[in-house]
Amino acid sequence: MTILVAYVARPEGQAALDKGIEIATRRNERLLIVNAGPGGGQDEAIVNGYEVERVEERLAKLPVQAEFKQFVRGNSTIDEIIGLVESQQVSVLVIGLRKRTAVGKLLLGSMAQEILMTAPCPVLAVKAS
Template sequence: MTIAVAYRPDEFGRAALDWAVAQSKTSGEKIVLINIGRTEPRLDTGFARGNHVQSLEEQLRSQGVEYEIRQSVGENVADAVLFEAEQCGASAVVMGIRRRSPVGKILMGSVAQQILLDASVPVVAVKP
């Protein structure tokens, strides 16, 4: 089986990845790290680039877990994460969450909320 991690290069993505690594060490499941950039990845702070991706690979290798990193670009991050999770046969999706005001949710939507509502597998939401 596989643990899909909805990853951003920040403390929330790190919390999700840390949880997945601990789970993988216990269960032996492969980790598929999913990082989605919006239209222009060079300007998207949520898209991991260059040295950050290399650092992730080194960390995962040193942890001794089987992993794969998938990166793509899409307008709807939640749909893209769910698509990649389905493609890799994920048994669960892990994501870091942050507190948002009700107004913030209305104005900007919520990737986490959409993943929670639309995922066909269990979703684990972790906080840093």
């Protein structure tokens, strides 16, 4: 089984990564960290090379199998994550949450809400401290 973490280089992404590492280590399950977005130069969610290296170095020190994947294939972040959940035998999907105003949710929607409603596995939503 696999613990899947949806990662962004923000405090909520770090909180999700920390929790995913904790769960995978405790359960002795494979850990898959994913950063995904459609690309096109305006995607804040896509992490840079330095951040990828930093995460990969951390994963290399873990006592469980762990891997970082980044997808910029034109698909939405939600489609990439749900596709991985369906193809990777995911036992838990870990996502980070950030506080948004009601207007922000109305205008931008909530990726976390859509993932919570569509993922075919348990989803753990964590907040940054």
